[in-house]
Amino acid sequence: MTRHDVDMERTFAALPPAHGRGFAQTWWGQAWLKALEETALDSAQLKAGRRLARAGAVGAVSVRPGRITAVVQGRDRTAHRADVLLEELTGEQWDRFLDMAAERAGHVAALLDRDMPPHLVEDAAATGIELLPGMGDLEPECGCAAWDHCGHTAALCYQVARLLDQDPFVLLLMRGRGEHDLLDDLQARSTAPAEDPAEPPVSSDPEGVDAAEAYATGDILPPLPALPELPAEPGVPPSLVTETPPAPGVDPAALEFLAARTAAEAHRMLAEALRAEPEQHAAEAELTLDQDAVRLAASASPSESVAQRLAEGSERGRERLAVAVRAWRLGGVAALSVLDEEWTVEGAALARARAALDSAWDEDERPSLRAKGNRWTVIGTPGQLRLGRDGRWWPYREERGRWVPAGGPAQDPATALASAQLATEEEQP
The missing domain is CATH 3.30.457 (Copper Amine Oxidase; Chain A, domain 1)
Known part of the structure; x- marks a missing residue:
């Protein structure tokens, strides 16, 4: 799969319930909701959509050119696939938009800052391109067979307004261009020199010097900054306690435990690397699943549920895992091998x-x-x-x-x- 393929479809995890806050804080997010509210014929369905979105009933949102999709759970707990369609810009319209944006550095800078200033939309409209949807532009499709906007498609639109607040590139993807492709096109237009018919064409091959030559001139370059000091202790991973329940099979306590142990191990490895001479670094053999489970159990005091998972993962059971932990603390992999292996000395x-x-x-x-x-x-x-x-x-x-x-x-x-x-x-x- 190419970067272009990845760029042309983005999936956003389900957002937590939106209690006590509006769905759109930015002006373009509010414009999106205005297009929805001016299109829907049944205000009761809009209210139902707001309730569902506020309750966190909208699942992961998939955004593709011309379409947004999510599974929305109704008040009766029945799940429906909801889609909202938005017309894509044509290739000729995109060329006009990119030429216009490339001529104004402020437009590019605003997009990179995840901002969509009004003058960018106004300049686009002056060239005949409507970025934001208008009345009737948001076309609904829902598995509940409603012919107009229902509570499910309305909930999806309200949820997308929150995504648009965070990233206006979501709207541009719906209009047909992914973020990386769009920025690459803008970069190419911004750096392309103006052609003079009287001048011969300039080679597009990049200029440079041999790598050895560049390295030899290193003494004329400014010195590199000093390495940052080793932190006194490992960082504290973020808490995974949220209002949204975890997906099936996901144990937040186990993830928090792994994150904390990973931070501690990274701190230890960094301290060891800073103490050692470059030639002293030795590659360590990759641990087996059993050895890694024992290492994790020995490195901290896991919760009851995590300890049980480690015992099952090591296939030792709780008693044998406790003995293995004692061995690991005395000598790591070598001590664990002595515990487990009986071999003939000859x-x-x-x-x-x-x-x-x-x-x-x-x-x-x-x-x-x-x-x-x-x-x-x-x-x-x-x-x-x-x-x-x-x-x-x-x-x-x-x-x-x-x-x-x-x-x-x-x-x-x-x-x-x-x-x-x-x-x-x-x-x-």
């Missing part, structure tokens, strides 16, 4: 492990160990040593029939086991 790795175990204690102090894979259990005690694939030893202890991490890693197995025993003693009353 070859040089086995020789190094046996040498480390033999030299870790004096002969009369060496505990009795039972080996299974990369795990050495201390016989007669609730202690265990696990060997990571990086050669480090991780202490574990048995709690309620389950082996759980008891401390961080160590190069020496005796040090690792001692830290597990010390943690056990500190937890005893």
Whole structure:
């Protein structure tokens, strides 16, 4: 899909109810509503449309050349597709409008500021182009089979007036031109040099210099500003609590949790990048879904609903997720791998492990160990040593029939086991 295709259809999310405020604050938004109110034959339908729009009954609004569309829910909760048609400008009319606007820099600046000054509309009208709709220009079509404006199409028009207040390009799209295409055309007309028949044509090829040459002259350019300082703490994401209920399947609490953790992670990564030398930056392996769920659970205290979603996403359940969180806080991905993986130690790795175990204690102090894979259990005690694939030893202890991490890693197995025993003693009353 090209940018032109995207530009020629815009969809605006449903707006919250408009309690206690008018639908149009700008003069062009009011002109839009005037065209509606002068066209509709039944004032009762206009009142019904205002009530529906104020109550937030209008769904997402799709805007295309010549047509606006939305699903509107009536007072009886029945949903109808409502369309309002507006005649597009012809190609010749657009050329005249663009030529006129390009000659007046103020018109371009106003549009870029999302403004539609009266003199722009007046200048367009002087060239025979009516941008704003007049009486009878807004043609309704509705799934309720009404032949004139009904409450559904009226509600759509009132809602569109709010969109027009925010962005007059909505009106220009209805008239047939998307924002990017229109601005590109204005830019081309504004920068095109006036042609002199007596002068030979000038090449349109852009002028420039070789990239290496431009870089070599960097010393004549003004210095770049200093990098901004690292904020003291991560930013606070916006609250997602609104008057509009969330779409089906969307959990605002989960989104707020993810936004907060993303901000914290971005702050951490930026701090790390600012501390490190350029060549020290190392690409981190992408986390699996399970690992990312454990990371999120370990990074904060999620709500009950979010914790349950993380437990389901990791496929661990609440108890196993709690153990995985403990491991993550001790050593991230490496600690989680030691928790989950049982592998066979052999070859040089086995020789190094046996040498480390033999030299870790004096002969009369060496505990009795039972080996299974990369795990050495201390016989007669609730202690265990696990060997990571990086050669480090991780202490574990048995709690309620389950082996759980008891401390961080160590190069020496005796040090690792001692830290597990010390943690056990500190937890005893």
